[in-house]
Amino acid sequence: MVKIKIRDMCFGYGSTPILEDVSVDIYRSSFVSIVGPNGAGKSTMLKCINKILMPNSGDIHIDECNLKHMKRMEVARNLAYVPQSSNRIFPTTVFETVLMGRRPHIGWFNNEIDKEKVWQVLEEMGIEDLALCSFDELSGGQQQKILIARALAQDTGVILLDEPTSNLDIWHQLDVMESVQRLVSEKKVTALMAVHDLNLASRYSDQILMMKDGKVVSAGKPSQVLTTENIAKVYGVEAHVYNHAETPYVMPLKQLDVGVSS
Numbered sequence: 001m002v003k004i005k006i007r008d009m010c011f012g013y014g015s016t017p018i019l020e021d022v023s024v025d026i027y028r029s030s031f032v033s034i035v036g037p038n039g040a041g042k043s044t045m046l047k048c049i050n051k052i053l054m055p056n057s058g059d060i061h062i063d064e065c066n067l068k069h070m071k072r073m074e075v076a077r078n079l080a081y082v083p084q085s086s087n088r089i090f091p092t093t094v095f096e097t098v099l100m101g102r103r104p105h106i107g108w109f110n111n112e113i114d115k116e117k118v119w120q121v122l123e124e125m126g127i128e129d130l131a132l133c134s135f136d137e138l139s140g141g142q143q144q145k146i147l148i149a150r151a152l153a154q155d156t157g158v159i160l161l162d163e164p165t166s167n168l169d170i171w172h173q174l175d176v177m178e179s180v181q182r183l184v185s186e187k188k189v190t191a192l193m194a195v196h197d198l199n200l201a202s203r204y205s206d207q208i209l210m211m212k213d214g215k216v217v218s219a220g221k222p223s224q225v226l227t228t229e230n231i232a233k234v235y236g237v238e239a240h241v242y243n244h245a246e247t248p249y250v251m252p253l254k255q256l257d258v259g260v261s262s
């Protein structure tokens with residue numbers, strides 16, 4: 001069943017087109033990765049789906065609802081968004097930061113159930129010992145985990161993640177990916193994640209969208225999208241792709257043509 005339906009979506013900053021005629025179906029309870037070079041439009045696409053940006057044309061439906069007709073709080077009850085972790089400063093404790101995720105459900109006034117939910121999420125992520133720490137005194141990787149915890153506390157059917165592993169060591173990268181995978185398999189959440197690491201995308205995703213210059217140039221299972229040809233065309237990189245069943249492993253070898261990616 002389709003959870004997010006995007007049709008003919010175009011977006012531009014001023015007269016500069018950024019997304020062009022994007023049409024994709026994201027299925028309920030699937031883990032979908034968006035890959036592509038710097039500047040391809042991955043973050044812009046996530047921001048359009050979360051209504052942070054308004055497309056110039058086209059439609060996005062969440063279930064049967066057109067995003068255009070959804071109010072801010074309704075969007076927040078349906079979609080949680082984990083932004084790229086650059087310089088996010090919250091002058092609050094970790095507990096208070098995660099509690100902000102409950103706002104779409106209860107407004108400004110928190111009750112015991114919401115606080116319990118926050119403790120539950122902190123425990124599930126193994127970060128309850130950070131609860132009383134100040135958010136802005138944590139490491140980049142710890143802050144990343146707190147932003148993910150805040151999204152989990154939001155308790156939505158869709159979670160959008162913008163490069164959630166970018167600040168993390170390999171142990172924590174796997175930790176985040178396993179957490180998202182558990183959300184998808186156990187809580188039937190739909191996860192859409194922008195990511196640069198093709199091998200993490202390959203291992204964890206049900207579907208990959210490969211973007212270049214604001215267009216989705218390939219979409220499907222990892223084994224259909226992560227091919228030598230696509231990687232050469234989109235990244236300008238020669239790569240070996242070792243196919244282990246449905247999970248290709250990508251080994252980049254050399255640049256083919258400097259300047260393919262921006």
Ligand SMILES: Nc1ncnc2c1ncn2[C@@H]1O[C@H](COP(=O)(O)OP(=O)(O)OP(=O)(O)O)[C@@H](O)[C@H]1O
Pocket residue numbers: 013018036037038039040041042043044045194
């Ligand atoms: N606020 C802005 N104003 C104007 N142009 C912008 C703005 N934000 C992004 N862009 C441009 O939009 C294009 C797509 O950017 P976007 O951040 O969506 O790409 P991305 O694929 O997420 O890149 P990266 O992998 O580097 O994070 C880029 O050319 C970028 O320069």
